[in-house]
Amino acid sequence: MRIERRDETDWLKAVAAEGELDAYTGPELQEALGAALSECEGPPWLLVDLTDVLYLDSMGLGILVQAAKQAAEGGGALAIACDTPVVLKVFDISGTREMLGVRADVEEASSLLAARREGATR
């Protein structure tokens, strides 16, 4: 699995993953998400780009749910870019698609977070 961290904007951090996310590779993503969340100075706004992730299991899902809870506790949010059917099905079956802010691409996920941030700062 390849993982890249980047700053999307001055308020939005992103973690992009590529490959298969399972019990073997999950800890790598967990570490990257934890690092990105801890780097946020204000409320954490975090985009997770899974458009190149071909597989996600319950371990990976648990890591994403945990990161989303951490972001929410800090007054921010997490959104996920993903359009891979097998991964979307895991979100749907577990009922986590809306809770995790899953959108088809990075642009839509960024827009979702921008709207939530605007709502939070009003």
Add this chain to the structure above:
Amino acid sequence: MRPAEPEPPVQLSIPNDAKWLTVVRLAVSGVASRLGASYEEVDDIKVAVSEACTNAIDHAFPGQERGQGAICIRCHPGDGEMRVEVEDGGCGFDPQTADVVDESAPEKRGGLGLFLIQKLMDETEVVSQPGGGTRVTMVKRFAR
């Protein structure tokens, strides 16, 4: 006319180490494709079998080094279906007392894995006893 003899299973054994999960997924995907499963059915089988193996890796061999236990995956070709058994010779558990599925807490890992298996496959059976290992049997029927 005599009924056709069942085809022998395709088997794979892996050490209890998560690094082999990707090999399991490749193998069961190949078998399911060979049996005529659709892309979506192949994905369902792949996720379910991988979850069963992950549960075995995480829970069947407490206190043992990675790679010391073995997990056997048997794919049984059927008439318009595929049956997969994931069996470990690990510690087992008492199904009467185990907290196996909690749909309200998706981050609970073992429980969510079994929940996904049940949703993705047409039949699921878990047989386990303390000290006697665990066998998860899953059946996927092909729509065709």
